[in-house]
Amino acid sequence: MDLEKEESIDLGKLWQVTKAHKKVVGGIIVGCTAIATITAFVLPKQYESTTLVQTRSAKAEMGGQAAAMLAAATGSSTVSPTNNYMELMKSRTVLDPIIDELYEGKDPEKKPDAAGFAKANLDIKNTKGTNLITVTAKGKTPEEAQQISQEVVDNFLKMQTDNSQQTQSLLVQFLNGRIEEAKKDSDDAAQKFADFSREHKLYSPDDQLKAAISQVSAYDKSIADLQSQQKAAQAQYDVATNKLGQQKSSSKAYGINDNGTVQSIRGQIVAKEVELAGLRQKYTDNNPTVIASQQQLNQLQSDLAREVSAVVDSSAASLNSAQMELVKNQAVAEASISAAKASEDAVRAKKAEIEQDIDKYPDDMVTYLQLKSDAEIKKTIYTNLVQQCEQNKIQEAMESMDIQVIDEANLPKNPSAPRKKLIAAVGFVLGCIIAFGYSLVMYKREA
Numbered sequence: 001m002d003l004e005k006e007e008s009i010d011l012g013k014l015w016q017v018t019k020a021h022k023k024v025v026g027g028i029i030v031g032c033t034a035i036a037t038i039t040a041f042v043l044p045k046q047y048e049s050t051t052l053v054q055t056r057s058a059k060a061e062m063g064g065q066a067a068a069m070l071a072a073a074t075g076s077s078t079v080s081p082t083n084n085y086m087e088l089m090k091s092r093t094v095l096d097p098i099i100d101e102l103y104e105g106k107d108p109e110k111k112p113d114a115a116g117f118a119k120a121n122l123d124i125k126n127t128k129g130t131n132l133i134t135v136t137a138k139g140k141t142p143e144e145a146q147q148i149s150q151e152v153v154d155n156f157l158k159m160q161t162d163n164s165q166q167t168q169s170l171l172v173q174f175l176n177g178r179i180e181e182a183k184k185d186s187d188d189a190a191q192k193f194a195d196f197s198r199e200h201k202l203y204s205p206d207d208q209l210k211a212a213i214s215q216v217s218a219y220d221k222s223i224a225d226l227q228s229q230q231k232a233a234q235a236q237y238d239v240a241t242n243k244l245g246q247q248k249s250s251s252k253a254y255g256i257n258d259n260g261t262v263q264s265i266r267g268q269i270v271a272k273e274v275e276l277a278g279l280r281q282k283y284t285d286n287n288p289t290v291i292a293s294q295q296q297l298n299q300l301q302s303d304l305a306r307e308v309s310a311v312v313d314s315s316a317a318s319l320n321s322a323q324m325e326l327v328k329n330q331a332v333a334e335a336s337i338s339a340a341k342a343s344e345d346a347v348r349a350k351k352a353e354i355e356q357d358i359d360k361y362p363d364d365m366v367t368y369l370q371l372k373s374d375a376e377i378k379k380t381i382y383t384n385l386v387q388q389c390e391q392n393k394i395q396e397a398m399e400s401m402d403i404q405v406i407d408e409a410n411l412p413k414n415p416s417a418p419r420k421k422l423i424a425a426v427g428f429v430l431g432c433i434i435a436f437g438y439s440l441v442m443y444k445r446e447a
Contacts, residue, residue, distance in 0.1 A: 009443070017446060018439040025439060029431035036427020037420070046138050046417040049145035051153050052407035055082050055131045082126050085156070085403065086133060090118040094155040098148060121148060132406070142412045149409035157403060174235035175389040182231070182382040189378045193371040200364050215281050219351035220373050222277035224380035226344040230337050231381070232388045237333035240326050256331045257338050259311055265304045266339045272297045273343035274350060301336070308335045 018025055088094065095114040103111040112120065123136040135152050139145030256262060276293045283290050308331045312324065 009440075014439060014443045017443045021439065021442055025435040028435040028438060029428065032431030032434060033424060033428045036430070037424045039427075040418045040420040040423035043418040043423075044140060045415040046140065047142045047145040047412040048416040049137050049139070049142070049149040049409045049412055050407070051135045051137075051149045051405065051409040053133050053135065053153060054404050054406050055085055055133065082131055082133060086124050086126060088159070089124055089133075089135065089152055089156050090114065090122065091159075093159050094152060097155060098151050101151075102144070102148075122152065135409075137409070138416070146409045146411050153403075153405060153409075160403065171235060171239050172389055174238050175232065175385060178231045178235060179382065179385045179389060182378065182385050186375070186378040186382040189371070189375040193375040196367060196371050200368070215354050216351060216369065216373055217376065218280040219277050219347055219354070220377050221280060221380060222273060222347045223344055223351070224377045225384065226273065226340045226347065227377070228381050228384035228388070229340040230344070231385060233333045233336040233340065237330055237337065240330035240333060244323070244326050244330070256308055256311055256335055259307075261307050262304065262311065262335060265300060265307060266335070266342060269297065269300045269304065269339045270343045270346050272300060274346050277347050277350065301339075304335055304339060305332045308332050 092114040095117055099111060099114070099117050118124075121138045123134075123138075125134050125136075126132065127134070135149050137145050137148035137152065139148055257266075272293065276290070276297060279287075279290050279293055285291075285294075309328050312328045312331050
């Protein structure tokens with residue numbers, strides 16, 4: 001069997017060959033370095049300007065039902081919005097005005113689209129483990145780099161504020177419609193109660209009936225709160241449905257209310273609502289036991305919103321981010337309505353047990369109690385809806401604070417590119433490699 005003869009290189013002889021051709025070798029190295037250096041000076045200068053912003057999620061400061069309501073109202077999910085913000089900064093709405101301004105009067109065919117412009121001119125990053133976003137823009141001049149970085153943030157803030165105010169205004173509009181209905185119902189119920197009291201001269205029931213009324217009132221408050229939740233959540237559901245418009249996506253397609261985990265959490269919410277209604281028969285809302293129970297209820301409602309969002313995330317991966325958020329909001333509202341209805345039915349069942357003991361009183365007294373209960377429930381519903389509407393108006397005014405600029409776009413003094421020393425070093429290394437190859441060729445010829 002023939003063995004392949006390995007060829008070895010005599011380094012000493014190679015060095016002698018290199019020295020013999022030192023002019024050519026040196027010329028190659030110097031030439032490559034010179035070409036690289038000239039290229040570094042010929043390439044157009046590029047500058048970088050950076051803006052630092054901080055995101056803030058108001059929901060982190062809230063709990064339970066309030067967080068779920070705010071999620072539907074503002075178009076935000078229950079997770080950190082930082083990644084969504086970074087992508088939205090590259091959207092056409094944000095970048096097209098900047099592109100139009102920079103390329104005004106230039107060849108339209110050379111004008112890039114938003115995706116191309118973002119790839120070439122922007123570097124948007126999130127510092128891991130924080131809610132800080134750095135928006136670094138590249139420009140041909142220091143002023144252009146600063147302009148791009150600043151306008152990306154300014155346009156994004158304007159877009160967010162406009163979208164949030166549009167959503168909030170629509171929600172307020174839907175809530176106002178329900179407030180008008182609740183006001184009419186409250187006034188009618190109050191008038192019926194007043195007319196009955198005046199007609200039958202019943203203004204103050206006996207002490208025994210007062211005790212029963214006190215028990216019923218605790219359940220009435222819970223029923224009123226639950227009906228208020230349903231009306232507010234229905235308004236939020238209608239807003240999401242309205243914004244989805246003709247799109248085919250809908251939370252109903254994902255069977256949210258049939259999900260086992262969602263059903264389990266909803267059952268826990270119902271039990272906690274009944275427990276809370278019972279506690280209110282004995283204690284005020286400032287009692288530590290009532291406060292602890294309310295906090296547990298808030299946590300369950302927050303868990304429900306989070307689980308619903310997770311179901312949509314896992315089932316609607318094909319949707320774009322805007323559709324995804326709307327479907328999530330719709331699904332959270334739908335689940336909130338379902339939980340509130342089930343809780344109301346359970347509380348009404350407990351209330352009915354007490355009312356059985358009241359049936360032994362004269363019919364006038366029973367009717368008096370029923371009308372009083374109805375008037376109090378409808379008045380509370382009206383008051384709750386007004387408060388909800390006012391909260392959303394305040395949220396609308398505060399929405400622009402969802403992102404805060406920490407460091408304004410700087411005006412760079414020195415160019416970030418081309419990096420002349422690095423390019424010259426690359427040219428030198430490349431020259432050395434070519435020169436070595438040339439020496440190797442000469443060595444083999446003389447071997």
